Amino acid sequence: MNKCDQCIVRQLSSLKALNKEEVVKLANSKTTHHIKKGEAIFEEGEVTNGVFCVKDGVGKLSKLSANGKDQIIKLVKSGELLGQRSMISNEPANLSAKAVADMEVCFIPKSEIIHFFNNNNQFSMNLMQSICEDLKESENDKIALVQKTVKQRLAETLLYLHNSFGENPDKTLKIQLSREELAGMIGTATESCIRLLSDFNKLNLIELVGKKIVLQDLKALKKIAEQL
Amino acid sequence: MNKCDQCIVRQLSSLKALNKEEVVKLANSKTTHHIKKGEAIFEEGEVTNGVFCVKDGVGKLSKLSANGKDQIIKLVKSGELLGQRSMISNEPANLSAKAVADMEVCFIPKSEIIHFFNNNNQFSMNLMQSICEDLKESENDKIALVQKTVKQRLAETLLYLHNSFGENPDKTLKIQLSREELAGMIGTATESCIRLLSDFNKLNLIELVGKKIVLQDLKALKKIAEQL
DNA sequence: TCGCCTATATGATAAATATCATATTTAAAA
DNA sequence: TTTTAAATATGATATTTATCATATAGGCGA
Numbered sequence: 001m002n003k004c005d006q007c008i009v010r011q012l013s014s015l016k017a018l019n020k021e022e023v024v025k026l027a028n029s030k031t032t033h034h035i036k037k038g039e040a041i042f043e044e045g046e047v048t049n050g051v052f053c054v055k056d057g058v059g060k061l062s063k064l065s066a067n068g069k070d071q072i073i074k075l076v077k078s079g080e081l082l083g084q085r086s087m088i089s090n091e092p093a094n095l096s097a098k099a100v101a102d103m104e105v106c107f108i109p110k111s112e113i114i115h116f117f118n119n120n121n122q123f124s125m126n127l128m129q130s131i132c133e134d135l136k137e138s139e140n141d142k143i144a145l146v147q148k149t150v151k152q153r154l155a156e157t158l159l160y161l162h163n164s165f166g167e168n169p170d171k172t173l174k175i176q177l178s179r180e181e182l183a184g185m186i187g188t189a190t191e192s193c194i195r196l197l198s199d200f201n202k203l204n205l206i207e208l209v210g211k212k213i214v215l216q217d218l219k220a221l222k223k224i225a226e227q228l
Numbered sequence: 229m230n231k232c233d234q235c236i237v238r239q240l241s242s243l244k245a246l247n248k249e250e251v252v253k254l255a256n257s258k259t260t261h262h263i264k265k266g267e268a269i270f271e272e273g274e275v276t277n278g279v280f281c282v283k284d285g286v287g288k289l290s291k292l293s294a295n296g297k298d299q300i301i302k303l304v305k306s307g308e309l310l311g312q313r314s315m316i317s318n319e320p321a322n323l324s325a326k327a328v329a330d331m332e333v334c335f336i337p338k339s340e341i342i343h344f345f346n347n348n349n350q351f352s353m354n355l356m357q358s359i360c361e362d363l364k365e366s367e368n369d370k371i372a373l374v375q376k377t378v379k380q381r382l383a384e385t386l387l388y389l390h391n392s393f394g395e396n397p398d399k400t401l402k403i404q405l406s407r408e409e410l411a412g413m414i415g416t417a418t419e420s421c422i423r424l425l426s427d428f429n430k431l432n433l434i435e436l437v438g439k440k441i442v443l444q445d446l447k448a449l450k451k452i453a454e455q456l
Numbered sequence: 457t458c459g460c461c462t463a464t465a466t467g468a469t470a471a472a473t474a475t476c477a478t479a480t481t482t483a484a485a486a
Numbered sequence: 487t488t489t490t491a492a493a494t495a496t497g498a499t500a501t502t503t504a505t506c507a508t509a510t511a512g513g514c515g516a
Contacts, residue, residue: 142415147295178494
């Protein structure tokens with residue numbers, strides 16, 4: 001029994017379609033890396049020539065704007081793959097990938113992925129569906145950016161973080177983003193984000209515990225996120 | 229020699245990977261449809277169970293917001309496929325598809341596409357790359373929505389329409405969108421869009437010929453689209 | 457061709473959000 | 487612990503954009 005077989009990525013991602021033989025092949029070609037919070041896995045424009053499995057931790061895919069703001073396109077958590085899009089498009093990375101919390105990732109060379117893609121229909125279908133999921137997400141985000149206010153998007157994003165990453169024993173959100181990062185996710189200025197968090201706090205929708213956030217009234221937040 | 233073989237979609241889309249035998253199979257299973265400007269090919273929430281080849285005309289993928297505004301996610305022109313994402317995700321359509329100009333489309337049942345996907349590696353790779361292209365586009369759009377002003381996005385969109393659809397002999401843009409549709413593409417209110425077109429007109433960047441638009445100063449438009 | 461409906465246009469104003477300035481708090485380093 | 491830099495917070499203001507009102511023009515059927 002080799003390491004990849006028990007790995008969470010193998011259980012959750014497209015890789016779950018691989019058979020024993022393919023997993024052995026995978027285990028022999030992968031390389032493992034530890035990334036500290038704040039460090040980059042790859043930068044915009046870099047040629048990666050493979051994908052990264054996120055074994056542990058959380059990463060963000062983002063793009064730096066001309067005025068220095070970092071727009072976060074997507075968070076990636078353990079069990080997910082990173083860099084699939086660029087690899088398949090044969091292009092340098094369009095976004096940077098950085099660790100939001102300490103990460104353990106494995107790099108799988110492109111040649112392996114292509115081999116699996118060509119020889120395992122279930123794997124190729126899984127990979128395809130995962131990219132389709134990203135596309136749907138992205139299109140819905142686009143719609144939200146145009147049709148919802150910053151307040152609505154903040155409520156929506158807080159609920160998303162709660163749903164996807166859960167809470168600590170003290171009820172604070174498990175994933176800890178800076179206000180700047182949170183602003184980058186909802187697409188607004190850091191000050192606007194802080195101000196609205198402060199408003200939510202005053203309305204007892206959330207509680208601010210230092211830099212951490214507790215969601216106190218999920219129902220009300222949901223209502224704000226969805227209201228016309 | 230059957231019809232599909234010479235079709236523009238067969239030449240431009242993922243379908244170019246199909247061999248003779250597969251094209252015959254395709255030709256026997258497809259059905260052809262004519263869609264008039266303004267009519268829908270499918271509506272949000274509908275289960276399509278296949279993809280549409282756009283043989284002629286232009287379509288828009290859009291989502292109606294609660295306040296009645298129609299946000300355009302993507303334009304689709306002849307040679308492209310429509311509805312791939314929903315089909316692969318096994319979901320009802322997330323967006324509506326409507327004709328912006330009279331269209332001729334062919335419907336290909338899901339079973340055919342899946343068959344090609346499982347038996348033709350080049351086809352599955354092409355399909356995957358096309359969806360990756362959509363994803364990249366969508367992510368870039370998201371970034372533009374946050375990092376660019378309405379003016380910049382209008383300039384960008386006008387250049388895109390010029391690039392992708394070209395111009396008539398009288399220099400007007402070949403694709404004719406209403407101001408409302410154009411606003412839906414850049415994600416702004418119709419009045420704001422009209423106002424900015426009027427500004428561009430006064431600055432001689434464009435010329436408004438009735439409802440049609442002539443791009444007069446591509447360089448200046450490009451500068452606006454890219455400026456900080 | 458005329459009248460009518462809709463699309464386009466423009467002005468006035470309101471609302472949302474960004475920006476700049478400056479406290480205040482937090483956490484890390486000395 | 488003390489010091490210091492960075493993150494968070496909040497006020498004042500400017501800018502962008504939406505909304506509402508109304509005018510004008512274009513196209514289409516009678």
